[in-house]
Amino acid sequence: MCIATPGLVISVNGDIAQIDYNGSIVTANRGIVDCKKGDYVLVHAGLIIQKLSSNEASDMLDIFNELGEL
């Protein structure tokens, strides 16, 4: 039940957002994550649990440089 696949927010209306998963549209609650049209989000059982950020890769790189020195 914890499978979370990224989807694209195509519209928001109050606490409800429409999410596009490659053409199939689902409704999700955005009560705990501020998101807007165009954001990629992860949805867990009908609740948006996170917005995906674009700078994750560079953060990882820094961490590995640090670990390499251990």
Added chain:
Amino acid sequence: MDINDIKIFLREYGGRKLTFMEVCGTHTASIRESGIPSLLSENIRLISGPGCPVCVTVSGYIDRLCELSVKESTCVVTFGDMIRVPGSKKSLADMKALGGNIKMVYSPFEILDLAKKDADTNYIFAAVGFETTTPIYALLLEKIIEEKIENIKLLTALKTMPAAIDHLCKYGITADGFIAPGNVTVISGADSYLELSNKYHLPFVVSGFSAQELLSSIYALVKLEGKARVLNLYGAAKKEANAKAKEKVSKFFEPADAVWRGMGKIENSGLLLKNEYSKYDAGSADLTADHAKNSGCICGKIITGQKEPENCPLFAKICTPENPQGACMISGEGTCFNHYKN
């Protein structure tokens, strides 16, 4: 250091034998699907933890859902994963065949429409889950109250992970580090592992779900051996908990002791509805009975990482996904299921 260097390092690692526990069932599934154990040196072993919400639910809870499903004017609404989990005698699937009123949904919010369309039926949601799922029930309760819906209740079996890991460290497993689930940490915050990390002087690495992310996390755990350190490799997770989720959950729920399948009662490892919201509770406290349908099932040992599914005499012989004898063979996140499939 790129992923190929990491693969070589993990394959050729010749240091002290290390055991890491992946706490989350979704990690167990990805690890098995991507064949990660075969990429690791024999000195690195992965064991699965109690992170599949369906697998840790006790029979007393399932038995209560079964009773409710045949009660007059009552409908049990549940995630699909729960349907085949055996209670002490029957599962919800058995009850459905006997005429029980049971509906499966993808999201708990779907119960709102069901209840509004059929005001004469009492709808009971089988509210299981960990930190990621509990905020959904809080938001659902807000809607129920806002829309003055009188025919929805929750039967809760809500669990929180840190107390269960603490219990395992105290009484059971010898792990050299933990792979913590990224999706749960997005809600609970990476700092939620600090206390445990310091107490047992063990590293926790917060990981995503792809093979690359998992291999990177295992590499990080090897490098952090013996260090009390929480390392977040899941970009979307922060140090702090999601404030809105925390606020909504603490509005409706309070910490309580919880019983875990095969592990017994663990202090403060669960949540129950607060007294002021008891009218939305379908009788969740005290569902503590834990009887395996098949006395040979060793699910309790599996979810605490003490045994592998292959150690169970029923595995793949009597117990298969088509004819499951224990919860670990049912859920897509169950350890036995994942060992059977991959």
